[in-house]
Amino acid sequence: MSVLDEWIAQAEADYKGAVALQRRRRDPLPGLVCFHCQQCGEKYLKAFLVAQGVTPERTHDLLYLLSDASEYDARLDAFAPDCALLNPYAVAARYPGLVTSVADAADALRSARRLRRALRRRLGL
Numbered sequence: 001m002s003v004l005d006e007w008i009a010q011a012e013a014d015y016k017g018a019v020a021l022q023r024r025r026r027d028p029l030p031g032l033v034c035f036h037c038q039q040c041g042e043k044y045l046k047a048f049l050v051a052q053g054v055t056p057e058r059t060h061d062l063l064y065l066l067s068d069a070s071e072y073d074a075r076l077d078a079f080a081p082d083c084a085l086l087n088p089y090a091v092a093a094r095y096p097g098l099v100t101s102v103a104d105a106a107d108a109l110r111s112a113r114r115l116r117r118a119l120r121r122r123l124g125l
Contacts, residue, residue, distance in 0.1 A: 011043035
């Protein structure tokens with residue numbers, strides 16, 4: 001399995017995890033949904049960069065990764081609002097202080113879906 005394939009597989013695992021967690025009606029876990037949505041976006045952006053022959057930075061900052069990716073496809077700039085929405089969930093969602101709601105999780109999943117769809121298209125998936 002290539003590095004590109006590994007990034008894609010991990011991104012898909014995060015996406016599927018977010019979707020499955022979002023379906024929980026009893027005892028919802030919105031913080032985990034938000035975290036996995038951010039991780040999905042991060043890993044797809046890194047996959048896109050790998051496909052361009054770039055070794056992605058070791059960062060969780062989606063806006064930074066999006067800026068790098070936009071150098072290869074300027075249309076990706078349109079996803080800055082989605083990346084900005086997901087960005088806080090990389091680290092803050094895993095620690096006390098950031099309270100997430102079921103509505104936040106739904107918004108995060110919509111943003112992750114948009115970003116995922118666009119990057120999968122660009123990756124020929």
